[in-house]
Amino acid sequence: MTAKPLLEVNGLHVRFPLRSGLMQRVTGAVHAVSGVDFAIPRGEAYGLVGESGCGKTTVARAVLQLVRPSSGIIRFDGENLTAMSPAQLAPFRRRVQAIFQDPFSSLNPRMTAGDILAEPIRVHRLVPPREIAERVGHLLDLCGLPRRFVELYPHEMSGGQRQRVGIARALAMEPDLIVCDEAVSALDVSVQAQIINLLADLRRELGLTYLFIGHDLSVVRHLCDQVAVMYLGRVMERAPSEPLFATPAHPYTRALLDAVPDPDPEHEAGREVEPLQGEVPSPSAPPPGCVFHPRCPVAIARCKQDEPALAPVGPERKAACWLAEPKPRRDTSIKKQEVIQ
Amino acid sequence: MKDAVIVTLLKVEHLAVDLVRDGQRYGLVRDVSLEVPAGGTLAVVGESGSGKSLTALAVMGLLPSELSISSGTITFDGRELPDLSARQLRELRGGDIAMIFQEPMTSLNPVLTVGRQLTEGMRLKLGLTRGEARARAIDLLSEVGIAEPERRLKEYPHQFSGGMRQRVMIAIAMSCNPKLILADEPTTALDVTIQAQILTLLSRLCKNHDVGLVLITHNLGIVARHADRVSVMYGGRVVEEGLARAAFAAPAHPYTVGLLNSVPRLDLPRDRALTPIDGQPPDPMEIVHGCRFHPRCAWATEKCAQEIPPLAPHRNTAVACWHPVAPTVAAQ
Numbered sequence: 001m002t003a004k005p006l007l008e009v010n011g012l013h014v015r016f017p018l019r020s021g022l023m024q025r026v027t028g029a030v031h032a033v034s035g036v037d038f039a040i041p042r043g044e045a046y047g048l049v050g051e052s053g054c055g056k057t058t059v060a061r062a063v064l065q066l067v068r069p070s071s072g073i074i075r076f077d078g079e080n081l082t083a084m085s086p087a088q089l090a091p092f093r094r095r096v097q098a099i100f101q102d103p104f105s106s107l108n109p110r111m112t113a114g115d116i117l118a119e120p121i122r123v124h125r126l127v128p129p130r131e132i133a134e135r136v137g138h139l140l141d142l143c144g145l146p147r148r149f150v151e152l153y154p155h156e157m158s159g160g161q162r163q164r165v166g167i168a169r170a171l172a173m174e175p176d177l178i179v180c181d182e183a184v185s186a187l188d189v190s191v192q193a194q195i196i197n198l199l200a201d202l203r204r205e206l207g208l209t210y211l212f213i214g215h216d217l218s219v220v221r222h223l224c225d226q227v228a229v230m231y232l233g234r235v236m237e238r239a240p241s242e243p244l245f246a247t248p249a250h251p252y253t254r255a256l257l258d259a260v261p262d263p264d265p266e267h268e269a270g271r272e273v274e275p276l277q278g279e280v281p282s283p284s285a286p287p288p289g290c291v292f293h294p295r296c297p298v299a300i301a302r303c304k305q306d307e308p309a310l311a312p313v314g315p316e317r318k319a320a321c322w323l324a325e326p327k328p329r330r331d332t333s334i335k336k337q338e339v340i341q
Numbered sequence: 342m343k344d345a346v347i348v349t350l351l352k353v354e355h356l357a358v359d360l361v362r363d364g365q366r367y368g369l370v371r372d373v374s375l376e377v378p379a380g381g382t383l384a385v386v387g388e389s390g391s392g393k394s395l396t397a398l399a400v401m402g403l404l405p406s407e408l409s410i411s412s413g414t415i416t417f418d419g420r421e422l423p424d425l426s427a428r429q430l431r432e433l434r435g436g437d438i439a440m441i442f443q444e445p446m447t448s449l450n451p452v453l454t455v456g457r458q459l460t461e462g463m464r465l466k467l468g469l470t471r472g473e474a475r476a477r478a479i480d481l482l483s484e485v486g487i488a489e490p491e492r493r494l495k496e497y498p499h500q501f502s503g504g505m506r507q508r509v510m511i512a513i514a515m516s517c518n519p520k521l522i523l524a525d526e527p528t529t530a531l532d533v534t535i536q537a538q539i540l541t542l543l544s545r546l547c548k549n550h551d552v553g554l555v556l557i558t559h560n561l562g563i564v565a566r567h568a569d570r571v572s573v574m575y576g577g578r579v580v581e582e583g584l585a586r587a588a589f590a591a592p593a594h595p596y597t598v599g600l601l602n603s604v605p606r607l608d609l610p611r612d613r614a615l616t617p618i619d620g621q622p623p624d625p626m627e628i629v630h631g632c633r634f635h636p637r638c639a640w641a642t643e644k645c646a647q648e649i650p651p652l653a654p655h656r657n658t659a660v661a662c663w664h665p666v667a668p669t670v671a672a673q
Contacts, residue, residue, distance in 0.1 A: 051532035158621040188388035189559055190637075193603035193617035215533065222605035222615070242611060259537035261562030262608040263601060265586045268566040275537035279502055329607070 004078060005039035006209045007046075007063065007177055012036045012072035014058050018284060030284045032058040034233040035072075037310075040226075042176075045203060045210040047224030047241070049217060049256070053280050055233040056213045060179050063211060064098055065089055077176070094124055097170035101182035103162035107154040113140070113165045114150030120172050139168040144198060160191035167198065171206070181213045196223060217260055221245045229253045232291040233283055235310060237324075239317035247326035249319040252292050257329050290321070298323055349416075350521055350553040351377040351400065356413035358395050358404065358577075360626075369408065369625050370395050370577045374652070376570075377521065380551040382544065384558060384568035384585065386600075388622045392577040393557045397523045400555075401440055402430045418520060436466045439514035441543075443526040446506060449498040455509050456494030459516060466517045481512040485542060504535035511543055521553040528563075540567055561604055565589060573597050576623045576633030583658030593655050593665035595638045632662070640664045 013035060018028040033055040040046040048056040061067045063074060065081060074081045076092055084092075100106040107116060117136045121127060127135050137147050143164040154162050163183070170178050180199065184192045200223060202208060214220045220227060221241050228238040229252065237250040248254045255276040261268055278295040281287055287294050293303040302322055310318040314326055358370035370392040377383045387393040398404050400415055402422060415422040418437065425433070434440070442448040450458060459481065460474035469477065475494070482490035485508040498506055507527060514522050524543065528536035544567050547554045556568055564571050564585055571588050573581040573596065581594040592598045599618040606613070620637040623629060629636065635645040644663050652661040656668075 051534060160621055188622055189561075189600055190388060190603050190618035191621065193605075193615040194619075196605065197615055197617060216605075217533070218605040218607050221607060221611055245607060245611070256533060257607060259533040260607055261537075261560075261566035262606060263561035263565045263589060263604060264608060265565045265568075265589050267608060268562075271566075273537065273541075275541050276534040277538075279504055279535065280532075 003041055006042040006077055007040045007211065008073075008075040009039070009059070009063065010037050010073045010075070012059065012062060012074065013070045014055070014062055014067060015070045028284055030282075031233055031286065032283055033062070033069075034286075036228075036230070036233070036235055038226075038228050038235065038238060040177075040209055040211060042209055043203075043207055044226065045212055045224040047212045047214060047220035047227040048230060049214055049220050049227060050230035051215065051280055053232070053283060054230040055283070056230050057181055058233075059230075060098075060181050060211060060213050063177075064096060064179055065093065094173045095176045096179065097173050097175040097177070098179045098181065099163075099166050099170050099183040101185050103159065103166040103186075104154060106166055107162060107169075109154055111153070112150060113145070113152050113154075113157075113168075116165060117150075117168055117172050120169065124173065126172075126174065135172075139172055142171060142202065143168040144194075158191070159187055160194060163187060163195050164198070167195075167202070171202070175208070177209045177211065179211045179213070182215070183212070184219060185214065185216065192219075199223060217245070217256060229256065232280060232286055234291060234320065235318075236292065236321070237317075237319040238310065239314070239319075243314065243317060243326065245329065247328050249313045249317065249324045249326040250321045251296050251298050251323070253319075254327070254329070255295075255297070292321075348379040349376055350379040350381075350418060351375070351555070352414075352416040353396070353400065354414045354416075356396065356399060356415065357411045358392070358399050358408055359411040360408050362407060367626050367628075368411075368577060370399065372652075373413070373574070373577075373579050375555075375572055375579070375582075377553045377555055379520065379553055380548070381570065382547065382554040382556060382568045384556045384564040384571045385574060386558060386561065386564055386571060387574035388559055390576075390622055390625050391574040392625070393574050394525050396574075397440070397525055397555065397557055401434060401438065401523065403434075403440075432466070435462045435513075436517045437519055438521045438523065439517070439519040441507075441510050441514050441522060441524040441527045443529050446498065446503070448510060449506060451498055454495055454497055455501070459494070459509065459513055462513065463516050477516070478512075481516055482509075484515075484546070485509070485512045486538075487512075503531055504539060507531065507535075507539050508542070511539070511546065515546060515550070515552075518550070519552055521555070522547065523555045523557070525557045526559070527556075529559075536563075561589075561600060573600070576629070577625060578633060578661060579652055580634065580661045581658055582652065587657035591657060591668045593658055593660040594634075594662050595640050595664075595666055596634050598666050599637075640666065 012033055014033040015029040015031050017026045020027045036059055050056050062069050069082055114136055117139050118132050121132050121135055140147055140149055145164050184195050212224055224241055226240050227244050229236045231252050236252045248257055258273050276295055289304040290307055293299040308320045308322050310320045313319045313324045353375040356373040360367045360369050373396055385393045399410055410423055459478045463469045463474040479490040487493055487508055528539050568585045571585045572579045575596050581597045602616040618637050623633055631646040631648055632650055635641040650661045650663045652659050655665045
């Protein structure tokens with residue numbers, strides 16, 4: 001990568017204190033994010049995937065400056081956000097916008113779509129007052145909503161239409177980076193595809209950069225150029241989408257991909273999938289060694305003691321595993337591989 | 342195991358469910374027919390408002406008071422369900438027919454121990470003593486993969502994770518030797534690896550104990566992995582029905598084709614374009630003439646806006662469409 005990345009996250013840690021007892025003394029900490037690094041080149045879409053509790057949303061909130069990192073650096077367009085005062089941060093808040101999962105709770109029910117879109121434009125004085133209406137109309141056009149929607153309240157819209165208003169509101173600020181936190185997860189299948197396509201088109205047309213948080217691997221693969229797979233606050237594997245999904249190198253990535261059933265009964269009938277055992281441990285008491293070892297189907301003695309660091313496993317690819325090795329997704333069972341060889 | 346002879350366990354014919362509100366009658370489920378063979382798995386697929394959950398509630402006799410079955414028959418194991426008295430229905434529910442809901446936190450009672458909730462049905466329906474029920478509860482919990490069952494019986498639902506709660510729900514459903522389990526989006530609230538665990542467990546238990554399974558879902562991958570047959574619902578009607586293999590290999594209803602073309606897939610090239618279905622899912626309270634899908638359908642004609650297409654055999658599935666999609670078009 002030659003160009004300077006738009007967003008750079010280095011050694012990010014976020015700890016939440018655990019309090020208990022009458023005096024609410026700090027008795028421990030939930031280590032939600034432990035040492036996450038990644039960088040997003042301008043104009044790219046970067047995916048963060050993982051199961052609930054893996055820290056992906058906390059990373060997003062840290063990037064949005066909604067939680068304070070315990071340590072680490074978040075650089076946006078070359079500037080270190082973590083070192084800034086609230087006043088210094090103000091201009092950056094406009095340039096980094098968010099789209100959330102549930103458009104019903106993230107839109108004010110007492111405001112019309114027109115008001116929702118006009119407010120940030122007015123507050124940030126993005127255009128002169130008499131041009132605001134035209135600007136709002138343009139945002140609705142961009143997001144595929146008819147202009148009559150300026151008069152509608154969120155409850156008068158369907159889920160997909162509300163999400164379009166949520167996207168238009170993010171675009172109203174003319175941001176460089178949009179953090180999409182499970183932005184299509186709550187939508188029906190037929191509508192989800194509309195919003196996925198809208199997000200892809202907007203990125204191309206407006207040159208936007210996305211940090212896309214999701215748990216649906218097929219959606220993340222479709223939308224993102226690069227992906228980081230998180231587990232218990234750490235990045236397990238990081239790679240461009242194409243190789244990551246074709247030849248996962250980390251056993252956790254492989255297990256995640258195995259867990260997703262493909263909509264093809266013929267293929268599924270021939271697929272022997274042994275689901276990953278156990279559940280995600282509590283982030284307040286992570287296991288020693290590799291945090292994934294208690295659930296890992298291939299763990300060896302070393303995994304219980306030494307935590308592996310992210311190490312290169314191919315061009316632009318890194319994985320945190322002592323046994324990391326890119327293998328085709330289909331031939332995950334050892335039996336099948338022997339047959340092929 | 343009886344093979345060769347396929348016994349129909351559940352048969353729903355021409356079911357209609359109406360909502361009556363402010364003197365107006367709205368048809369939320371229309372002309373729905375389903376069939377579950379003993380020990381087989383039927384998936385009912387649809388988006389929100391398609392009527393898939395209402396169909397399950399109607400079978401269980403659990404429709405909210407505003408709703409009622411206005412026509413159709415539901416036959417379970419040779420008995421007409423709507424004819425049964427409230428008492429007979431109560432005996433059936435949790436006995437021969439069990440149900441698993443989406444949100445295990447709201448379907449378990451937070452103030453009773455898991456053991457109490459697990460043994461209640463067995464004591465009531467199977468007439469087991471306290472000790473017998475407890476022994477069977479321990480077996481059931483270990484069968485659904487819960488470690489240290491004796492200790493966990495004494496715990497409350499909040500002490501279980503989401504996946505573990507859903508395992509408890511499966512144990513409760515299996516506790517009275519059901520013939521049929523209705524599972525309404527049983528894994529929608531769970532992470533992918535837990536979803537795979539739970540569905541594999543549920544499928545395996547149903548196969549081993551010869552229990553019929555109705556799996557209500559919006560996830561086409563789950564249908565492909567776990568179901569023998571599939572019914573695709575849209576706007577309160579079944580629009581396509583058949584063997585899952587046939588319906589996925591050569592879908593004939595434009596909605597089924599549209600659904601398959603609109604999901605991103607890990608087994609196809611990354612740059613494959615998604616073709617969404619235009620428009621929004623229908624509002625169940627809105628009256629649409631003709632085929633409910635016609636306002637969103639690319640193939641719709643004048644006829645589609647006037648006449649409701651009946652579900653009729655076409656190629657390898659049954660389809661409710663005046664202009665079924667040719668296999669070559671569907672493959673695109």
